[in-house]
Amino acid sequence: MFYAPYVTVEEPFVKGAPIFDMIDGNVYWVDSAYGGNQRGTFSSPMTTIDGAVNLCSAGNNDHIFVKAGHAESISTATALNLDIADVAIIGLGNGTDRPTVTLDTANTTTIPVTAANILVKNIIFNANFLNIAALFSLTTAKHFALVECQFKPAGASLNFVDIVDTNTTDNAADGLAIARCNWVDSATGSGSLVDSDADIDGLTALDNYVNLGVNGVLSAVAEVPAGKDTTNINVQRNTITRLVTASAVQVITWADTTTTNTGLCADNELRTLDTAGELVTTAGSNVSFYNNKSSSVAGAGGYLLPAADS
Amino acid sequence: MSISSYPSGFRGGALIKETALYDTIDGNVYWVDSGSGGAGNSGQFLSPVATIDQAINKCTNNNNDIIYIKAGHAETIADATSLVADIAGVTIIGLGRGTSRPTLTFSAAASSIPVSAANVTFQNFVMTANFADVAAAFTPTGKNLTVSDVVFNNGGTNLNWVNLAAVATTDNNADGLTFSRCHFFEIDTAVEAVADIDVDIDGLTIEDCYVDLGINGVLSSLVEVAAGKDTTNIDLRANYVSRLVTASAVQLITWVDTTTTNTGIAAWNRSRTLDIAGELLATAGSNTHFANNLSTSAIDKSGYSLPTADS
Numbered sequence: 001m002f003y004a005p006y007v008t009v010e011e012p013f014v015k016g017a018p019i020f021d022m023i024d025g026n027v028y029w030v031d032s033a034y035g036g037n038q039r040g041t042f043s044s045p046m047t048t049i050d051g052a053v054n055l056c057s058a059g060n061n062d063h064i065f066v067k068a069g070h071a072e073s074i075s076t077a078t079a080l081n082l083d084i085a086d087v088a089i090i091g092l093g094n095g096t097d098r099p100t101v102t103l104d105t106a107n108t109t110t111i112p113v114t115a116a117n118i119l120v121k122n123i124i125f126n127a128n129f130l131n132i133a134a135l136f137s138l139t140t141a142k143h144f145a146l147v148e149c150q151f152k153p154a155g156a157s158l159n160f161v162d163i164v165d166t167n168t169t170d171n172a173a174d175g176l177a178i179a180r181c182n183w184v185d186s187a188t189g190s191g192s193l194v195d196s197d198a199d200i201d202g203l204t205a206l207d208n209y210v211n212l213g214v215n216g217v218l219s220a221v222a223e224v225p226a227g228k229d230t231t232n233i234n235v236q237r238n239t240i241t242r243l244v245t246a247s248a249v250q251v252i253t254w255a256d257t258t259t260t261n262t263g264l265c266a267d268n269e270l271r272t273l274d275t276a277g278e279l280v281t282t283a284g285s286n287v288s289f290y291n292n293k294s295s296s297v298a299g300a301g302g303y304l305l306p307a308a309d310s
Numbered sequence: 311m312s313i314s315s316y317p318s319g320f321r322g323g324a325l326i327k328e329t330a331l332y333d334t335i336d337g338n339v340y341w342v343d344s345g346s347g348g349a350g351n352s353g354q355f356l357s358p359v360a361t362i363d364q365a366i367n368k369c370t371n372n373n374n375d376i377i378y379i380k381a382g383h384a385e386t387i388a389d390a391t392s393l394v395a396d397i398a399g400v401t402i403i404g405l406g407r408g409t410s411r412p413t414l415t416f417s418a419a420a421s422s423i424p425v426s427a428a429n430v431t432f433q434n435f436v437m438t439a440n441f442a443d444v445a446a447a448f449t450p451t452g453k454n455l456t457v458s459d460v461v462f463n464n465g466g467t468n469l470n471w472v473n474l475a476a477v478a479t480t481d482n483n484a485d486g487l488t489f490s491r492c493h494f495f496e497i498d499t500a501v502e503a504v505a506d507i508d509v510d511i512d513g514l515t516i517e518d519c520y521v522d523l524g525i526n527g528v529l530s531s532l533v534e535v536a537a538g539k540d541t542t543n544i545d546l547r548a549n550y551v552s553r554l555v556t557a558s559a560v561q562l563i564t565w566v567d568t569t570t571t572n573t574g575i576a577a578w579n580r581s582r583t584l585d586i587a588g589e590l591l592a593t594a595g596s597n598t599h600f601a602n603n604l605s606t607s608a609i610d611k612s613g614y615s616l617p618t619a620d621s
Contacts, residue, residue, distance in 0.1 A: 024341075024355075024380045024405045061381035061406050086381060086410040117408035143408025175408050232495065232522065234550075262522060264550050266580055283610050288552065288582040290604045290613040309611035 025061035025086070028052040030099075032070045048072050049089060049101070050080045058085040058115065066123065068093025073128075075105035077112060077137070085115035091122035102154065103135065104128035110165075113141040121147040128154035131189040134165035143175035151183040159187035162195040170199035170228075177204040186213040194222040196230065203263075204234040211241040219253040219281070226255040233263030233287060241271040248274035249282055250294065257284040266290035269302060280305055337374035337399070340365040342412075344383045361385055362393055362402060369397040371427070379435075381406025386415045390422040390449070398427040398452070404434035411436050415465070416444045422476075425450040433458045440465035443500050446476035454486035461493040470498035473506040481510035481539075488515040497524040508536040514574075515545040522552040530564040530592075531581075537566040544574030544598065552582040559585035560593055561605065568595040577601040580613055591616055 029045035030052045038046045046052040049066060056062040064087060074080050080101075082089075091099040100123070103109045107129055113136050125135055135151060138144060144164070153159045163183065166173040178193055190212040193205060203222065210220045220240045224230055233252075240250055250270045254261070265280060265287050272278050275296045281287055293302025323330050340353035347360035353368050362377065362385065369375040377400060387393055393414075395402075404412035413436045416422070421441065423432075425448055437447055437460055447462065448455060457474070464470050474494060477484040489504055501523050504516055514533065521531045531551045535541055544563070551561055561581040565572065576591055576598050583589050586607045592598055604613030 022378060022403070022405060024378065059382050059410065061410060086406060086408075088407070117406065117410045119407055145407065232520070234520065262552065264552075264580060264582075266550075286609055288550075288580065288606055288613065289611065290580040290606070292612065304612050306610050306612050308614040309606040309608045310614055 023061065023063050025063060026056070028055050028062065028064045029067065030064060030070055031067040032072050048080070053080075053082060053084055053087060056084040056087045061086050063087070064089045066091045066099040068097040068099070070099035071102070073102045073104055074109055074111060077108055077110045080111050082111060082113040082118050083115050086117045087115075088119040089121070089123070090119075093122075098122055098124050098150070100124045100126060102126040102128050103132050107131045107133055110134050110137045112137050112139065113144050114139045116140070116142040119145045119147065120149060122149065124150045124152065126152060126154045127158050127160045127185075130157050130159065132160050134162045134195065135160050136164045138164060138166045138173045138176070140169070140172045142173065143177070144173065145177040145179070146181055147177075148180045151181065151185070153185050153187060157187065159185050159189050161189055161191040163193045165195045166197050166200065168197045171201060172198060174201040176200065176202070177206075178208060179204070179206040180208065182209045184209070184211045188213045188215050190215055191218055192220060192223045196222055196224045196228065199229045199231075201231045202234070203230055205238055206234070206236050208238045210238060214242060214244050217244055217247045217249060217253075219249050219251055222252045224252065224254045227259060229259045229261060230254070231260065231262045233261065233265070235263075235265045235268065237267045239269045243271070243273040245273045246277060248272040248278040250278065250280055252281040252285070252287075254282045254285055257282055257286070261286045264288040264290065265292060268292045270294040270305070272296045278305065335374070335376055337376060338369065340368050340375065340377045341380065342377060342383060343380040344385055345380070366395060366397050366400060369400050371397055372399045374399050375401070377402045379404045379412040381410040381412070383412040384415070385413070386417050387421045387423065388417045390420050390424055393423050395423060395425040395430045395452070396427050399429045400427070401431040402433070406434075409436075411461075413438060415440050416447065417441055419443050419445060422446050422449045425452050425455045428452040429454045431456040431458070432460065434460070436461045436463065438463055438465050439471045439496075440469050442468050443470060443472050446473045446506065447471065448475045450475060450477060450484040450487055451479060453484060454488070455484065456488040456490065457492060458488070458490040459492065463495050464498070468498065471496050471501055473502050474504045476506045476508075477511060478508040482512060483509065485512040486515075487511065487513075489517075489519055490515070491518045492520075494519065494521045494523070499524045499526050501526055502529050503531055503534045505533045507533055507539060507541065510540045512542045513545070514541055516549060517545065517547045519549045521549060525553060525555055528555055528558045528560060530560050530562055533563040535563065535565045538570060540570045540572060541565070542571065542573045544572070544576075546574075546576040546579060548578040550580045554582070554584045556584045557588060559583040559589040561589065561591050563592045563596070563598075565593045565596055568593055568597070572597045575599045575601065576603060579603045581605045581616075583607045589616065
């Protein structure tokens with residue numbers, strides 16, 4: 001029996017039910033198929049997520065439900081702004097019925113996140129342009145959470161580079177969490193789930209399925225620039241495939257490890273083609289490792305990486 | 311936006327858009343909001359009280375009442391009497407995510423929440439130590455206190471927790487004490503452990519917690535048990551514990567003596583230390599059952615099975 005630590009996924013449970021279902025703020029609805037007067041109610045929903053976000057109040061713990069089958073396109077870096085704190089955006093529906101948000105027109109198209117405590121759940125995000133630099137661009141946005149979302153290309157040579165790109169202000173993206181998401185993209189322009197450009201505390205990636213094309217030796221979960229700390233990192237139970245043939249750093253790369261890093265990387269299942277020098281993270285990172293299994297051989301089970309302490 | 315109120319619930323169920331919904335809360339519900347609440351309010355959603363204690367005082371023993379704390383609520387705990395959980399069966403649930411979760415700030419070394427009633431739950435809070443050496447967030451003398459999804463942090467340098475729960479006085483009064491899915495960050499060297507146990511206790515549970523503490527001698531991160539005290543049916547599972555003790559590390563739980571009757575399990579824990587020679591998970595000879603615990607004291611090494619496997 002293994003308990004699933006949900007402590008940083010931003011949706012604690014009580015008696016088996018997520019407590020965000022107990023809503024103390026206002027509730028607004030979104031449905032692109034609606035053609036009438038938009039008021040944000042169930043029967044008169046807004047037609048865009050941004051329209052609903054604009055109805056919310058910061059600090060009010062408002063919830064936006066996006067109806068199954070909803071579809072909208074985002075063509076600029078200003079069309080959808082997640083700029084109201086404490087809003088939860090929850091898609092309804094299963095499989096291809098889930099709401100779909102398609103980013104197109106330019107590789108600078110993005111969804112800015114400029115407020116704290118925003119949750120996005122159960123939405124499909126389509127990349128419909130080559131090398132869209134970042135699906136989400138975080139400015140001052142602590143505790144941003146992506147849960148049960150799918151990130152995918154609309155077709156060949158249409159891809160996201162990174163899913164979340166933080167800005168350069170230290171600790172502005174603390175508590176960033178990505179859980180139970182799926183990102184499959186064979187494009188060689190694919191980057192990482194997180195491009196972290198600043199110190200960050202509490203970065204969490206749990207139970208994600210990530211299968212990316214080879215882009216140099218970029219890591220699948222995060223890339224961290226020189227001189228930046230990642231404290232209390234929590235990366236567990238992800239399945240990651242990236243068929244790098246040499247110098248693979250499969251989960252996280254730090255440009256230097258002279259910084260103060262803490263946290264754990266555990267129970268991840270990793271696949272590469274590097275048979276000699278594969279790593280889970282950059283050497284010397286100070287992160288604690290437990291039971292990560294890596295394989296670079298077809299038909300062979302993963303082996304413990306890094307090797308066990310004694 | 312208007313909202314309908316069904317103060318008596320719909321105990322037989324209701325059809326909403328042809329979906330049967332059942333009212334599963336058999337007790338009363340009260341609301342707390344420091345922003346819009348008042349001591350004289352009814353405690354209803356549109357008339358919340360201002361403090362958790364005011365809401366508790368509206369509850370009824372063993373009625374399975376629920377108190378919802380609105381997102382953004384903030385409250386200061388200045389002593390050990392202003393918030394007292396003295397009504398049995400009350401569940402206190404904070405709403406909101408990240409920094410909008412309700413925040414309780416402990417502003418004196420003796421600030422604490424006494425829990426004198428049984429079956430009380432606190433869920434989804436941020437609890438902040440804002441004074442040097444705050445002795446304990448909770449002082450339970452009631453059975454089955456559950457604390458889940460709570461972040462314990464501090465207000466700055468030299469403002470710190472010592473313990474999260476201090477259990478004293480009477481054997482078995484605090485049986486069933488549980489910490490679940492909590493975060494405990496405290497680098498101060500006065501920090502001791504999640505639970506300071508000075509009595510016999512049954513069913514102490516700490517699971518799925520992330521604990522990163524400063525070094526205080528060789529104190530264990532999860533539990534310290536006083537001499538002559540039994541811990542039966544202890545359940546320590548799936549915690550991450552980091553404390554960079556360099557020698558004689560006992561990472562999860564210390565018993566001052568193990569001549570007592572201990573039972574239970576420590577499993578699926580991951581721990582980090584700097585002790586490369588004598589590290590233990592628990593005091594030797596404790597009679598606890600160990601399974602699948604991994605420990606490391608080296609950079610770039612995976613945790614190894616500790617203690618070594620039976621055969």
